[in-house]
Amino acid sequence: MTLTTTSSAATERRSVPVNLGDRSYTVHIGPGVRHLLPGIVAETGADRVVIVSARPDDWVPDPGVPSLRVRARDGEVDKNLVTVEELCRAFAGFGLTRHDAVISCGGGTTTDTVGLAASLFHRGVPVIHLPTSLLAQVDASIGGKTAVNLPEGKNLVGAYWQPKAVLCDTDFLATLPERELTNGYGELARAAFIGAGDIRHLPLHEQIATSVALKASVVMSDERDSGPRHLLNYGHTLGHALEIATDFALKHGEAVAIGTVFAGRLAGALGRIDAGRVATHHEIVAGYGLPTELPLGPSPDELIALMRLDKKAAHGLAFVLDGPDGAELIQDVPEEVVRHTLEAMPRRRF
Numbered sequence: 030m031t032l033t034t035t036s037s038a039a040t041e042r043r044s045v046p047v048n049l050g051d052r053s054y055t056v057h058i059g060p061g062v063r064h065l066l067p068g069i070v071a072e073t074g075a076d077r078v079v080i081v082s083a084r085p086d087d088w089v090p091d092p093g094v095p096s097l098r099v100r101a102r103d104g105e106v107d108k109n110l111v112t113v114e115e116l117c118r119a120f121a122g123f124g125l126t127r128h129d130a131v132i133s134c135g136g137g138t139t140t141d142t143v144g145l146a147a148s149l150f151h152r153g154v155p156v157i158h159l160p161t162s163l164l165a166q167v168d169a170s171i172g173g174k175t176a177v178n179l180p181e182g183k184n185l186v187g188a189y190w191q192p193k194a195v196l197c198d199t200d201f202l203a204t205l206p207e208r209e210l211t212n213g214y215g216e217l218a219r220a221a222f223i224g225a226g227d228i229r230h231l232p233l234h235e236q237i238a239t240s241v242a243l244k245a246s247v248v249m250s251d252e253r254d255s256g257p258r259h260l261l262n263y264g265h266t267l268g269h270a271l272e273i274a275t276d277f278a279l280k281h282g283e284a285v286a287i288g289t290v291f292a293g294r295l296a297g298a299l300g301r302i303d304a305g306r307v308a309t310h311h312e313i314v315a316g317y318g319l320p321t322e323l324p325l326g327p328s329p330d331e332l333i334a335l336m337r338l339d340k341k342a343a344h345g346l347a348f349v350l351d352g353p354d355g356a357e358l359i360q361d362v363p364e365e366v367v368r369h370t371l372e373a374m375p376r377r378r379f
């Protein structure tokens with residue numbers, strides 16, 4: 030499909046700086062921002078680029094320097110070290126040097142895989158991301174975490190590798206299936222409780238920009254995940270457990286949405302927030318058309334066992350929870366309160 034950009038495009042564009050010293054970059058958001066690509070490539074000084082894209086060729090504009098196009102496939106199945114090796118071999122075959130650049134275009138699985146390959150090739154070549162799913166635009170392509178899966182688990186092999194720029198072109202979203210759009214809303218819904226507030230009334234490009242700015246500010250204060258970056262995991266403790274317990278039948282954003290409703294109920298049960306604020310969790314998640322109920326099937330015990338494996342937990346059960354001073358990481362939440370909160374949640378078939 031050929032992309033078209035509306036005439037009001039320029040007024041709907043936003044740019045968000047990610048300030049990380051000599052690793053700083055800008056995230057551009059809005060219709061048509063993909064056309065900034067040749068200028069950004071020129072700024073990097075690259076003599077040639079490799080474009081790794083899961084979308085039609087004309088979605089990535091001419092970068093202005095000689096390029097090799099490599100076809101990618103979105104999806105967890107290809108998000109592995111075999112693909113990373115294939116990409117690195119394509120880079121080598123094209124004679125890419127550390128002074129050139131790699132461009133990714135696709136969903137979060139593609140930006141993660143290409144980002145990791147770029148971080149490894151010649152111990153790091155510049156990468157520019159053109160995320161095409163809402164989830165990748167609001168989350169996956171921002172912040173410099175890259176990873177691929179092992180048969181033993183998701184995202185087990187990765188690196189921190191900040192891009193030179195991210196172009197979140199909202200024209201890309203026109204072909205995104207409805208469920209993938211809703212999936213991205215899951216991360217926007219959780220953003221409401223870690224500083225973004227209720228942004229549902231804003232146009233989508235503004236919501237993306239708000240979420241990107243929030244993630245950028247957290248990453249700027251904790252690039253390598255040693256403290257405040259935990260906040261981004263709001264709703265994710267139960268979310269990850271639900272993804273695993275349903276064998277990934279629930280998508281990440283859907284699971285995070287249910288996890289966000291649960292986090293509100295748990296914070297209420299612990300007396301950290303009042304009933305009105307608990308209800309706001311439900312209202313915002315439901316307002317995005319996201320699920321608020323637990324799936325039939327996984328028992329509280331099974332979910333608690335999975336949540337004990339969460340990397341945020343020093344020991345016991347840990348959650349990022351809303352409270353009088355905003356969201357914070359709470360360690361050692363009593364298992365009984367967690368169990369009662371899970372038992373009290375409605376269930377439905379997905």
Ligand SMILES: NC(=O)c1ccc[n+]([C@@H]2O[C@H](COP(=O)([O-])OP(=O)(O)OC[C@H]3O[C@@H](n4cnc5c(N)ncnc54)[C@H](O)[C@@H]3O)[C@@H](O)[C@H]2O)c1
Pocket residue numbers: 103104105108135136137138139141161162163164165168169170171172173174175176184201202203204205206209212
């Ligand atoms: N690095 C990070 O910080 C970070 C953060 C969050 C998520 N992630 C990773 O991101 C991945 C999830 O990303 P995702 O939801 O984009 O998954 P994905 O890449 O599998 O894309 C989801 C689906 O949407 C399709 N798609 C994407 N863009 C499209 C478009 N414009 N038109 C039509 N179809 C399109 C894809 O082909 C795929 O079927 C996971 O692997 C997750 O681990 C990484």
Ligand SMILES: [Zn+2]
Pocket residue numbers: 168216265281285
């Ligand atoms: Zn997430």
